[in-house]
Amino acid sequence: MRFIQGQLDGEGLSIGNELFRCIGLRKLHLEVARLGNGLQILHSVWFPDPHYDLPIFGADIVAGPAGISAAIVDLSPTSDALPEQLIQRLEARPWPAFRQGRELPAWGSAIFSNKVCFIRPDGADEEAAFQELVSHYLQVMATSVIEATPEPSTALTTVRRYEGQLNYCLQQKRNDKTRRVLEKAFDSAWADRYIDMLLFDNPPEL
Incomplete structure (x- = not known):
């Protein structure tokens, strides 16, 4: 799964994946995809070990010849x-004044926090501001x-985080756009x- 090639509408589709792990995080996933000379996608998710009180870091960028669309x-x-x-x-860092916010899909509203930033960057200045915001989120994470x-497997808080991560993966799998392309x-x-075993695999049982 590290490097995959296929065809979509007569153009070459290439997908690259890198996977890492560390104490506190069961999986750090970076995926980059390119369709021909046009569409490019960056997707990254850091999945925590449910024994730790940590959120899920997620970032996606979709770009084409006209620039970043999402x-x-x-x-x-x-x-x-x-x-x-x-x-x-x-909140220690001021929120950039992005001009084109985007609406979350219904499945996304069920899992993202009220600190989610979903935009269409308007120009190079906003692209740079978004990059700085991602760096800030990564530093906080x-x-x-x-x-x-860590907390014990039997702790109620651990069980709730495990169930919360199961729900996160379930909701992400409802993204029909990703499934249709693949x-x-x-x-x-x-x-x-690919979706069930790599992109949004469930955490191991406690």
Whole structure:
């Protein structure tokens, strides 16, 4: 799965994946995809180990010849809400005044936090501002990972975070756009395996 090639509407589709893990994070996934000389996609998700009180970091950028059409970043809670200290760290940096906000799909509204940023960058200045915002979210996430301590598998908070991550993966799998592209470039069974086993695999049982 590290490097995959296919065809979509007569153009070559290439997908590259990098996977990492560390204490506190069960999977760090970076995916880059390119369709011909046009569409480019960057997708990254950091899935926490449910034993740690950590959110899910997610970022996506979709770009074409005309520029970036969609950019999103979030630290999504796996329990009822983001930890208060994490919220304070996110709010320590002023929110950029982006001019073109985008509406979340219904499945996204069920899992993203109220700190999600989903935009169509309007010019190079907003592209740079979004990049800085992603860097800030990553720094907040990295600091939280370093400071986090594990809780037992039997702890109610651990179980809730596990269930929250299951729901996050379930909602992400309802993104029909991703599935349709993969089905068209490969086939339905392959698309299901790729989504279920790589993009949004469920956390191991506690």
